[in-house]
Amino acid sequence: MNLQLALLEKAAREGRLAHLLLFHGGSALHQREVALRLAQILNCDLPTPEGPCLSCSACRKIFSGNHPDVLWLKPLKTTLGIEQVLAWQEKVSLRHYEGNYKISVIEHADALTLPAANALLKIIEEPPERTVIILCAENAEGILPTIQSRAQLVYFPDLSEETWLERLGEVDRQEAAQAFSLSGRNQNLATAILEHxxxxxxxxxxxxxxxxxxxxxxxxxxxxxxxxxxxxxxxxxxxxxxxxxxxxxxxxxxxxxxxxxxxxxxxxxxxxxxxxxxxxxxxxxxxxxxxx
Missing domain, CATH: 1.20.272 (Zinc Finger, Delta Prime; domain 3)
Incomplete structure (x- = not known):
């Protein structure tokens, strides 16, 4: 783990995490993994000095994607439209169900349309109490400058091919290596190729x-x-x-x-x-x- 991510986890453990984070660069898989861990740190029932216990009900629900206070949003098509963002806003505005924090992870945030980005800005300017929003993007420059200026930027360096393969889990390694080659060593494109x-x-x-x-x-x-x-x-x-x-x-x-x-x-x-x-x-x- 690099120093920036270690400091991010420390801030989460101490309740000092910024309410808006912008993850950019590197692999979408790595961004998703870090967002998942931060959600567990913030909502773990039995936290340890090193981080979440990973075995309590909250940690298990977050890992399986079933925690009511951890929301994941990604494009249904090639863009994230205003309809999706408005539906997400309604959920964010609701009271916490069982977690200490409500976490929203918006994947491919650089696919936000301009109306959707402006709608998102309204929540960012006045976020509900104990709410953390994590924007994940391949390129920070694809995010509206007014959103960028309000976020803590977290840069993810590229992973080696070996590390990227390890993070994929149970996959055909030969096919994954082919996908990596076809992508021109772009890890996000390689993942999309593999999924297709x-x-x-x-x-x-x-x-x-x-x-x-x-x-x-x-x-x-x-x-x-x-x-x-x-x-x-x-x-x-x-x-x-x-x-x-x-x-x-x-x-x-x-x-x-x-x-x-x-x-x-x-x-x-x-x-x-x-x-x-x-x-x-x-x-x-x-x-x-x-x-x-």
């Missing part, structure tokens, strides 16, 4: 690549239907592969620009099928093919 399925992702990209190489629009039909989250994941991996190809001199930089443009358009709530088809047509025109 490495072979499914590779097969989809292979079919897309063949359609582009052969400039055969009809071959794109087998790629659908896909939802927006899948499309975002595919484009992220395609961008990694294109960037690697550019460094090797096997891919034209236009392809990376085209993929980036498609990703930006997709985040604007455009139909994912339309985005992928337009991307393919742009690559047809360039006569380019995505690298292996």
């Amino acid at each position: 399925g490495v072979s499914l992702l590779q097969e989809w990209i292979r079919k897309f690549r063949i359609a582009v190489e052969e400039e055969d629009f009809l071959k794109l039909f087998s790629l659908f239907p896909i939802d927006k989250n899948q499309a975002v994941l595919y484009l992220q991996v395609m961008a990694v592969k294109a960037q690697d190809g550019i460094q090797k001199g096997t891919v034209h930089p236009f392809e990376l620009l085209a993929i980036g443009k498609a990703s930006d358009v997709l985040r604007q709530q455009v139909n994912p099928r339309l985005v992928i088809e337009v991307l393919a047509l742009e690559l047809f025109q360039q006569g380019g093919a995505l690298c292996d």
Whole structure:
């Protein structure tokens, strides 16, 4: 454990933890793990000088995700919308059920829409008593500056591949290593790839690549239907592969620009099928093919 996280735990044990924390950088798995431990420290029935006992009713409920005073919020789609935040606000405003503290962990907080972020700001400015809000983000710059300025920022360094694999728990290590390689060593992207399925992702990209190489629009039909989250994941991996190809001199930089443009358009709530088809047509025109 690094010094910053050790000081964070010490503040929690002494009841001095800031009411708003912004976790950024590193692995989402590591952020989630630390948020879970802080929730246990704050609500443990039988705390020890070293931290939570991990065996009392409160610790077990928090670990299993069943504690009524520990709330977890994450995007239902590619963004965290205002409807989700307003529903969460109602729960935060309720009295504590059984815990010493009410803890809210908002994952992928950099996916908050502007209206949702403004709604969140209202709770942050006047938080209920004994409430701690933890925002988890890959990039702190994706958080509204007015929220950043009110939070204690906690930076998470990147984990080694070996440590990341250990934190995944019971998984196929070979498949996890493939996911890590496909992600360009981005731990959050690697986790998403693993959850989706490495072979499914590779097969989809292979079919897309063949359609582009052969400039055969009809071959794109087998790629659908896909939802927006899948499309975002595919484009992220395609961008990694294109960037690697550019460094090797096997891919034209236009392809990376085209993929980036498609990703930006997709985040604007455009139909994912339309985005992928337009991307393919742009690559047809360039006569380019995505690298292996």
